[in-house]
Amino acid sequence: MGVSEYRKWKRNQIEGDPYLSVVIPTYNEEVRIVPTIGAIANHVSSLGFDWELVVSDDGSTDATLELVRDLELVNMVIIEATHNTGKGGAVRRGVAASQGEFILFADADQSTPIEQIGAFIDKIESEGLDIVIGSRSAGGADVANKSFVRTLLSAGLNKIVRAAFGLRFKDTQCGFKLFRSDVGKKIFSVASIDGFSFDLELLYIAQKAGLGVAELPVQWHDAPDSKVSGGRVALRFLADMPIIILNHLRGRYSLKD
């Protein structure tokens, strides 16, 4: 079932707008991107709706783009950047190019297995939500191979974020978030942070706007050779926090049409 549906999706251009766009931000992912695309393509194709894959590259200097182009998937859109801007910038460009009714962004390392997308779609549809975010800290989450240092840093940052921003979410940084398209596009149109803190900015904007956001516990596997340096990200996070507050005070996060 899965393989035959994947083969149809690979060859036959969908008609009209897709139900789901899956955005994968990439930066020098030549080692990981093809298996991740394979896992996503196999699973999502088996779900029975039209979907597109959006690979938003962020100025890779390795063979990522060449590998992705060579796959020749007719329902895949490739966004190229002239230079590296950061994960937030790549996701923003990917969301802007997405045509789906719902938009998922998922990390290039398949650290949150795609098989969980069904529960996210059920949640956002059945409860009429705007956003459903993956959480490694919510009850029921299953986290594998996360280093002690990373766990400690995440917990510490999360406490700071919740205290400083009044956010109710237990995990702002999981790279698996599903948006209603109109909401996602609006949020990303006012968001400005290009680095790893972009998730925090998105959720801050969403909470301030009173949007319906739910957290779902996920199964999560730490990706070997992760490009995420916990210490560097933590410092960047702390530096971006006042920028987010200032942007809010300046009224830059208004989602009104």
Next chain:
Amino acid sequence: MPIHVSNERSPVVSAAGRFDAYSVSDISNQLSSLLDEGIVDIWVDLSETDFIDSTALADLVRFMKRARAAGGELTLWKPSDAVRVILELTSLDLAFSISSNGAIPGVTDSDRRS
């Protein structure tokens, strides 16, 4: 990831769950031991493998080459849909011997512990 080796006549190494850089050393050790013992026809059961990453694929290629150099074969048995698509996208389906149907010679269901 549970890994089992069963049946001495046609050894089956089963890799269930996520077959990635974290779990690859376990299965590599099993494959290496078998080849070191002169057992060169080996089956790798991927029927319950959810995801396979580049590190695991590279290791399977390495052991396939070792088996063939010794006059044997490393056969991928019933790869799951996810693994099959990944093999197709990487064109490794053309390089590996893949068995999608039937039983492994000399192996009964009770041999294939999961």
